Amino acid sequence: MTRESSAADLLRLPNSGVARLPQPESDEALVRALCAGRADAAATFFDRYAVHVRRVLARVLGPDPDLLDLVQDVFVTALESIHKLDEPRALRAWLTQIAVFSARTRIRRRSRWRFLRFVPSEELPDLPLAAIDYDGSEALRAVYRVLARLDADDRIAFALRFIEGMELADVASSCQVSLATIKRRLSRAQLSFREAARPEPALAEWLGGAP
């Protein structure tokens, strides 16, 4: 037996069946499809931007056992507020802003815990999960140890600019601040990073022996 129907049956059942519309190619079409609640739009949205979101979060946060949770958070937030997006062509930039906001919240939450324990971050033992999830060199671990000592906003600007390699204007847009502000943050972050990197011998290789 098959599920195919005859033409006569279809005439009798004009409302039956599910038409599968083509995948929206442009971001504007995708936003329209998302707002209309099209069945496949969320999948297209995720497939188009999930790797980007994961990358932005990883650049800012480094090894994090909850990275996938955060990716999920970003998409949930985006899907729930897609109707608030004024400029559909800016979908990618808007999603990046949500990812940056999520990462910032995460960093601040970590900071709160550090404060509550009254222990400097560098003296905290690595969380077992973080260590297990992690696969990288000592130098990479050192980078994020150093970044953990920076102010959250400076750290984000640093990560987007130097690790993700974003243009200055994109960093400013992702952080939702002016170009002048982002330049100030980057300037501060560079000096802070260099200073904090001095006690990290593993970074000597990556900084050309600078520290």
Next chain:
Amino acid sequence: MIDLARELAGLGENVRAEQDAWLETEHSLGAVRSAVVSAERPALRLPSLKRKLGGALAVGVAAGALLGVGTRLLVRPPLLASAAAQPLAAGDWIRVRDRQVPLAFSDGTSITLDPGARARLEAIDSAGARLAIETGHADVKVVPGRDGRWHLNLGPFGVDVTGTQFDVGWNPETEELSLTMREGKVIVSGCVLGDGRPLLAGERLTASCRDRRFEVVHIKPEVAAEAANAGPSVANVESSPGHLPATPRLDATPQSVFVHGDAAGPAPESWQVLARAGKYKLALAAANTVGFDNEVTKVSAEDLSLLADTARFGGNVDESIRAYLNLRRRFPHTGLAGNAAFAIGRMEFDQHGAFAEAERWFADYLAEQPRGPLAREALGRRMEALDRAGNHDAAREVAASYQKHYPHGPHIRLAERLLGTR
């Protein structure tokens, strides 16, 4: 400052290279995609991988969701439904004779009833509908909506649906429910399933209220699709307002109850389901409940790999290594066995600081899969392990090989340092 910026850009390049390899191997997006694509928007947070509610983001999202739901409730009209070009209203019965009947809803959702099926549209509103399937099979394709609420009643069982596709059947004679998921996720409740049990894409559930048993098997997606396509052809409908005699419902809370040898209550989730949902600690606890060491000797290669990963992410390195060793013993010469060697090496390195031991595992991986997807990482790690173990001559040999094969790899600086070329 310009020099410093250039220096930092170089550092960023190294971080990027390492991270990209690490993200691909450690943070697969599959589980997240499934949750994001299939679940209803407000409930998306429930099946989270390691959910930790609270904080500004959660509050912001919840507020956004509430605002969104509120807005939509104000403006959205009730859904419209039809069957065989006849408008369908709450309370209508549908009896299907010799061909399938698709019930079409104005949001694009369709529920196709197979011949012999009998159903009643119990309620319909702007967010979804409630359909009772008294007997027979249905092919369900629910369009995800931000505040969608779809519910199927099948005898004593209930299925809460968001946006998903599945086949479902209820046989009142044998009191048996069958449900095959093709896409997304549903929550099945009632009788032996207790207050609710998630069912994910690629899983097939059979549950019998009479026999007090249920079974979930994992099937390949193509098998699920095939199952969905095996059915009779479309259409002949009888829709009668209101008064088709209902099949007597079963007692939803039977007196005599037996689930896995225990007293009545919500059935426990299998460690596989929990692990695939990213709940590693719970999954590990569930695996230990049914017997971790027993599981490692009997489950499939894929499940054994999943169990090893579960133990690793759940924080029990020793159990993880035990599972990986069993995987290598039971399924030698497979890709999974090679990956197991790499994983053991990494744990010996990172968790135990056993560099010589780790080096042997990385060497095993490279011997088994010289062009495998982790070959670059394995070679870099092997070089690093040899260096840390104090075997500098061997480390230099590996460094030369690394420099030759991966001149832009994430361990190239170490290789150059060992070779004295920088």
